Amino acid sequence: MTDGHAPGAPGGPGNAHRALRDLVTAATVRIHRAGAGYALDEPGTFLGSGYFVAPEWVLTCAHVARSGEGGEVTVVYETGPGRGTSAVAGDVATTLPPHVEGVVRGSWPAPDLALVRLRESVDHDCAYVTERPVAYYEEAKVLYSGWSVVGGELRRVNGTCTVQGTLGGWSEGEQIRLGGDVLPPGVSGGPVVDPVRGEVVGVLKSQADRGLGGTCTGVEQLRSLPVPTGEVRGEDADLYQAVFRAHDRYHRDRQRHPDYDGNTWADVQGQLGARPGRAFSPFERTRLLGRLADLPPPASTGELFGILESLLGSHAAIPHPAPRAWRDGLGALYESSRQDGALELVIDYVVRVMTAERPFVDADTKSAERALWRWAWRAAESLGVRYRRQLAQRKVESLRPLLNRAEYQAEAQRARALAHGAEGAPRPYALLELEQLGWERDRYDWRVSVGRPDGEVVRLGEDKRIPLAELTGSLAAPLAEAFRQCDQPWRPAVLQVALPHQLLGLDVDAWRFAPDAPPLGAHRPVVVRCADREQLPDEGDFIDRQLPADEEQHEREARWRWIHAYGGKAEVLDCEDGLRVSVPSTESLRGLPHTTVPVLCRYGDHRFEDDPVALLRIVHGGYGVALWRRRPRQPDAVCGEFHRRVGDTIAEAGSAERLPEVVHALRVGLRAGLRETNWADGIALFYDDPSLHLPGTGDLLEAP
Template structure:
C-alpha cells in the first residue's frame, strides 16, 4: 500500500533501508498525519520521530521529521513494549508538508465487521534490510466483546517484528478498519485495534471553538476532504479509492455508491462538527427505522453517525435514512460558524435534493418543506429582550 510508512528514530540518515533506527509501521490517515501504535511512536526521543514514505510507484523514498501529537492512552505509564495498554494508538504530524497518498478509513466500527478475512500491510527487517510485506489474516473474535471491540483477534498468518502500527484492511471494501497492535506470543497472528477507538481522544474542555481545536474532528475532516477533492480534481494517473471500489462494486451502505459516499462525507466535513456527542446522538434518535444499537465508543463526528446507519437501515429504506440524517445535520446546533458555513450547508442540501429525485413527489415535498422551515428559522430576527418598567 502506497500510504503505508515506516517510523524511525530521529536522525535516520541517508541509508533509509537499514534497520538500525527502525521502530515500526504506520500509515497516512490524512494529509501530513500518520496513525500508528503508541508503543511505536514513543520509541523515539522526546516525542520526535522520522517518517519514511514512498514518493510514488517506482520512485525514491523520503524521510520527513515528525512529532507525536497525541497518544491513547494519553498517559501510558511504564508499560513494557509488549504489554502496552489499549488502545495503543498515536497520531503523528509531519513537521513539513509532503505529497503522499492516504488510506480510506471506514465509517463503520470494527464491531460491525464480524468474522471473516482481513489484510494487513507493514514493514519488517529481513536479511539486514527493511522490506515491505502484506498478507491475509483471519478474524477470530475480539478481546472485550464485539459491542466494545477494543481489540480484534487475528490468526492464520505470521506477523513478524515491525508490522505493529500498520493498517488492517477490509478486502471487500478496500477500507482500513484497524491498526495492528501486537504479535501473538503463542503462535501465529496477533491483535488489532479498531480505528473507532480514536473517538476516545480528549474533547476540548471549553467546547469546540474551531475545527482545529478538536484533533479528532480536524484529522477526519481532512481525511474526508482529501478523498472528495482527489475525486473532483484528479492530479495523477493513479486511480482514486472511489474509482477502484466502483469497479469492484463494493457498496457497504447499500444506498450509496463509493463516489456518492465520498461526496457526501466531503460535504459533511465542510460543516462545523456536532456540538457534542449528545447532540449527534439526538440527531440519530430522530431517525425513523434506525433499529440497531449504536456501538461504543459513541460517535463524535458526522461521518461516525453516517457509519452507524449502514447496519441499521431496512434494505428498502436505506437512502431515505441517509437523507433524513443529512437534513438533521443541517438543522443541528453548531459549535461555531465560519465564512463558508452557509455555502457548505447549501452544498449539502443540493446533494440531498439530487438524491431524492427518484423517491416520489410526497417525499420530495416533505424535504423541501423541511428546508424552507430551516431557512426561515435561520433568518428570523432574534426576539427582543423583555422590557421592564421603571
C-alpha cells in the same frame, strides 16, 4: 470484516484487489527514530509501521511511536511508484491511552494507538478509513501491510489474515484476534484492510507469542480521544474532528482531481462492487462525506445522539466508542437501514445535520449548507413526489434560521471591519524599492525609505548595481534603521517592498540577515507592491485592452475602498479542482465583483503562461490586494486544503487592512512549527495602496 452488505469481486485476487493493495502500499509508512539522518535504511533506527490517514497525519501504535525519544519520530514514505522514499520529521500528537506509567519499552496497553503529525507539508497518499461503527462483524479475511527486517534489510511485507474473534471488551479497548499468517516484527502500526469494501478498518497491534496471527485495534477506538472541555472556536480545537474532516476532504478532492490518472479509493471500491449502506455508490459516498466535512462538527456527542435517535428510535443500539463526527453518524445508519428505506434515511440524516447547532461558524458554512441541500434534493429524485414535497417544506422551514444566522454573521463581520477601520490610524512603514538593471539582469539598485503617518516619505539610504546574492548584506543596516524609526512596542511596522512586475514573485519575506535570524516575514509583516505600473507592457504584449490611466486609478481606488470597508472573498484564478488553468484575461478580471481577492494556487507551474504574466494581469485588472504561494507543487498535488484555508483566512480577516498582520501571523506559525499553518508555506501578499504613491510617481514631497 463485513456483514454481507457489499458483495466482493468473485474469483479471488483480481485487478481490483491488486489495485487495492497498491493503494494500501502507497499510504503505508515506516517509523524511525528522530534524527536518523542518513541511516534511514539501517534496521537499527527502525521502530515500526504506520499509515497516512489524512494530509500530514500518520496513524500507528503508541508502542511504536513512543519507542523514540522525546515524542519525536521520522516518517519515511514513498511519494509514488518509482519516485523513491522521502523522510519528514513528525511529533507524537496523542496516544491512547494518553498516560501510561511503568510501560515496558515496546509495549502499550490497549487500544495502543498514536497519531503523529508531520512538521511540514508534503505531498503523499492517504488511506481510506471506514466510517462504520465497529470493525469486527464476523469471521472474514483481512489484508495487512507494513515493514519488517528481512535478511538484514528493511522490506515491505503484506499478507492475509483471518478474523478469529475478539479480545477484551469495549470499555478496555476491544481488540480483534487474527490468525492464518505469521506477522513479522515491525508490522505493528500498519493498516488492516477489509478487502470486500476496500477500506481500512484497523491497526496491527501485536503478534502472537506462538503460532500464527496476533491482534489488531479497530480504528473506531480513535473516537475515545479526549473531547475539548472549553469553547470550540475552530476545527483544530478537537483533534479527532480535525483529522477526519481533513481525511474526508482529501478523498473528495482526490476523487474529483482532473489531473490525476491513477486509481482512487472510490474507484477501487466501485470495482469491488461495494455499496455503502446499500444507499449509494462509493463515489457518491465520497462526495457526501466531503460535503459533511465542510460543515462545522457536531456541537457535542449528545447532539449527534439526538439526531440518530430521532431517526432510528430510542431503542437503537449506539455503538461504543460513541460516534463523534458526522461521518460516524452516517456509518451508524448503515447498520439500521432497511433495503427499501436506506436512501431516505440518509437524506433525513443530512437534513438534520444541516439544521443542527454549531459550535462555531466559519466562512464556508453557508455554502456548505447550500451544497448539502442541493445534494439532498438531487438524491431524492428517485423517492417519489410525496417525499420530495415533504423535503421541500422542510427546506423552507429549516433554511430561514440558517439564512438569519448567515446574515447575522455577515453583519457582525462588517461591523468588526468598520470598527477596525475607524480605530486604525495611519502608521509609519518601511519601504524598500528594488530596480533590476536591464543591461545587468543579475544586479539591482535599491532605495530604503520611511513612510510617515503624514504622508511624507523620507529616504534613508540607497545603493546601485548590487548582485542579488549580496543584497541582504547591503540592506541590513538601512533596513534596521528604518525598522527602529517605525516599530511600535509589540507591533513591528510593515515592510512594503516595491518591485517591478517581473520580480513580484521575489521571496523577500524569506530573506535572513544573519544565519541564525528568523526569516524577515516571520519578524514583521512583509508585503509587495508594483513599482512600474506606468511602464507596464501595453496591449501588444500581454494585456488585451488597457484602460486610460485615470480610469484604471479610479478602478483601483474603488476596489481598495470596498474590501477595506466590507472585506473580501477569495477567488482562485489559476486552479480548478486541482488542475492548473490559465489566469483569465485582464478584461475578465475587471468584471469580477469588488469583493474579489485574487488567489494563485499554482504559482511556479510553467506549463501555461509565465507567472509574471499572471501577476501582470491582476495588477492591470485594478487589484491592490492578492495572494499566492510560491511553494512548488507536483502537477497532481491535492490542493483543496489550500483553497479552503486561504478562503477562510480572507473572509475571517474582515477588512483587508488586517491581511498584512494575518499573513505575518501565519509566517510566525510556520517558523514556530505550528502544523495548522503548514498550508501557508510560501504564501505572499500583494498589498498596494493606491493612495500611497511611491517616491517619484506621485505629488508627495520627498525629503532630502
